Amino acid sequence: MENAVVREAVLVIRDLCKSFGTNHVLNHFNLELYKGENLVVLGKSGSGKSVLIKCIIGLMKPEVGSITIFGEDVLALEHEDLDRLRMKIGFLFQSNALYDSMTVRENLVFPLRRHWLKKDMSRVKTDELVLEALHNVGLEHTVDMMPIELSGGMRKRIALARTLILKPEIILYDEPTTGLDPITGKEIIQLMIDIQKKYQTSSVIISHDLLCVSMAADRVVMLIDGVCYATGTYADLRKSIDPKVKLFFD
Amino acid sequence: MKIPNYLQRFFEETGDISRFAARFFKEGFKPRYEFGELVRQAFFIGYKSLPLVGITAFIMGLVLTIQSRPTLVEFGAESWLPRMVSVSLVREIAPMITALIAAGKIGSSIGAELGSMKVTEQIDAMEVSGTNPFKFLVVTRILAATLMLPILSLWSNAIALYGAYLGANIKGIVSWSLYWSQVFQAISYSDFIPSLIKTFFFGFAIGVIGCYKGYNSQKGTEGVGNSANSAVVVSSLTIFLIDLIAVQITDLLGLT
Ligand SMILES: Nc1ncnc2c1ncn2[C@@H]1O[C@H](COP(=O)(O)OP(=O)(O)OP(=O)(O)O)[C@@H](O)[C@H]1O
Ligand SMILES: [Mg+2]
Numbered sequence: 083m084e085n086a087v088v089r090e091a092v093l094v095i096r097d098l099c100k101s102f103g104t105n106h107v108l109n110h111f112n113l114e115l116y117k118g119e120n121l122v123v124l125g126k127s128g129s130g131k132s133v134l135i136k137c138i139i140g141l142m143k144p145e146v147g148s149i150t151i152f153g154e155d156v157l158a159l160e161h162e163d164l165d166r167l168r169m170k171i172g173f174l175f176q177s178n179a180l181y182d183s184m185t186v187r188e189n190l191v192f193p194l195r196r197h198w199l200k201k202d203m204s205r206v207k208t209d210e211l212v213l214e215a216l217h218n219v220g221l222e223h224t225v226d227m228m229p230i231e232l233s234g235g236m237r238k239r240i241a242l243a244r245t246l247i248l249k250p251e252i253i254l255y256d257e258p259t260t261g262l263d264p265i266t267g268k269e270i271i272q273l274m275i276d277i278q279k280k281y282q283t284s285s286v287i288i289s290h291d292l293l294c295v296s297m298a299a300d301r302v303v304m305l306i307d308g309v310c311y312a313t314g315t316y317a318d319l320r321k322s323i324d325p326k327v328k329l330f331f332d
Numbered sequence: 333m334k335i336p337n338y339l340q341r342f343f344e345e346t347g348d349i350s351r352f353a354a355r356f357f358k359e360g361f362k363p364r365y366e367f368g369e370l371v372r373q374a375f376f377i378g379y380k381s382l383p384l385v386g387i388t389a390f391i392m393g394l395v396l397t398i399q400s401r402p403t404l405v406e407f408g409a410e411s412w413l414p415r416m417v418s419v420s421l422v423r424e425i426a427p428m429i430t431a432l433i434a435a436g437k438i439g440s441s442i443g444a445e446l447g448s449m450k451v452t453e454q455i456d457a458m459e460v461s462g463t464n465p466f467k468f469l470v471v472t473r474i475l476a477a478t479l480m481l482p483i484l485s486l487w488s489n490a491i492a493l494y495g496a497y498l499g500a501n502i503k504g505i506v507s508w509s510l511y512w513s514q515v516f517q518a519i520s521y522s523d524f525i526p527s528l529i530k531t532f533f534f535g536f537a538i539g540v541i542g543c544y545k546g547y548n549s550q551k552g553t554e555g556v557g558n559s560a561n562s563a564v565v566v567s568s569l570t571i572f573l574i575d576l577i578a579v580q581i582t583d584l585l586g587l588t
Contacts, residue, residue, distance in 0.1 A: 136456075171460075179452060179456065192461060196461075
């Protein structure tokens with residue numbers, strides 16, 4: 083506990099509410115993410131996990147509540163400032179969202195465009211970054227392939243490489259292992275853990291995959307009925323006797 | 333009084349498209365400009381449409397000439413054939429054919445491409461990686477369509493007139509130089525300029541409607557199909573509307 087006191091919160095969510103018509107997906111949701119932590123948000127399908135991280139990155143606007151990242155109120159930021167903040171945040175889409183009309187290289191280079199436009203990054207530097215990012219995920223040989231030519235797991239890893247190329251301080255993962263076989267899933271999780279160690283990032287990992295939770299989580303938050311229902315380490319929650327929590331671990 | 337549902341939807345959509353077009357003017361002329369992407373789109377929209385537009389224009393010119401001959405022969409005005417055909421081609425048929433072909437080819441491809449980017453979250457991915465997707469995807473495509481349509485239309489004018497030359501020579505004999513001197517005698521600037529100006533509007537309409545449909549695509553593959561489909565239908569209708577308005581305006585200005 084003493085540990086948590088000295089740690090600084092990089093992301094704080096207070097009282098977040100988001101609904102679609104009468105479907106109240108998030109209902110006064112609270113969360114904080116500490117520096118250097120891997121936080122897993124666990125919840126069943128349709129519980130609003132994707133909605134939650136889309137609100138964090140500013141793709142969806144919540145009706146009520148506040149989201150503070152590095153002390154800045156995301157919801158109050160205008161375009162330029164939001165972009166500047168987003169440079170420090172990586173986002174891995176549940177569907178990967180690779181640009182399918184571009185090669186792997188062009189996909190990876192795309193997030194670097196904002197540096198080019200300011201002319202503070204040379205071609206050589208760009209190439210270095212692309213190769214480093216591909217090296218991190220072990221897919222150097224795919225650099226000139228199209229996303230359509232890759233397998234699902236490879237696509238996930240390329241998407242991960244694209245997320246990481248700007249060395250974000252916070253990474254938001256939306257179900258990094260869903261749809262992958264257990265072995266590839268494990269590789270991806272190991273990759274995420276390695277990267278977190280290497281670059282000292284903080285991450286929010288959305289998942290309902292227990293393997294992922296047990297391997298990667300420093301702390302787990304359970305999203306049930308639109309609120310932060312329970313929080314603790316994986317071991318804590320495993321031992322919980324609350325029926326709604328138990329459901330996940332049986 | 334209650335407005336019928338379909339009317340309400342029609343007005344809503346018209347409003348939405350206008351707002352979308354307004355956003356183009358608002359965002360399109362502020363930096364950062366996406367020149368690279370604009371050139372790439374201009375290449376796809378313009379250069380890649382040349383063969384299709386060329387073939388249709390050629391056939392239209394040829395067929396129109398063949399079809400018009402009997403009537404003129406009946407009035408003993410066969411020598412008027414080049415003049416008559418060239419005026420209808422330049423004023424109406426060539427730009428219109430170009431625009432409709434473009435609506436089918438370009439409108440549907442823009443609608444489908446942006447639609448599938450939308451439903452696979454690629455547009456969201458651009459947004460979070462700091463590139464304004466409206467500027468990168470929409471502004472460039474609308475601009476490219478607006479600039480390329482007049483060029484395509486010029487191209488189709490030339491090809492259609494060549495088709496008409498061949499058509500005129502199937503039964504009669506018109507020499508190459510006589511044909512062109514008759515054509516240029518018949519066509520004045522007041523025929524040519526208004527028809528060129530309206531092609532800018534055709535291109536703009538195709539770009540805006542294709543992008544609007546794609547950008548607001550509903551979830552799922554069916555949504556993408558619908559976007560592509562309605563992009564073609566709505567932009568073709570809009571082209572006819574613009575044509576109707578354009579003819580009224582040229583009429584009012586006394587350019588007929
Ligand atoms: N754009 C939208 N419009 C309307 N409703 C939406 C929209 N996006 C999400 N929802 C609703 O919000 C709820 C939560 O969706 P969300 O995608 O966040 O689920 P999830 O927890 O990520 O599920 P999964 O694990 O299957 O990805 C669902 O009931 C869904 O119907
Ligand atoms: Mg989800």
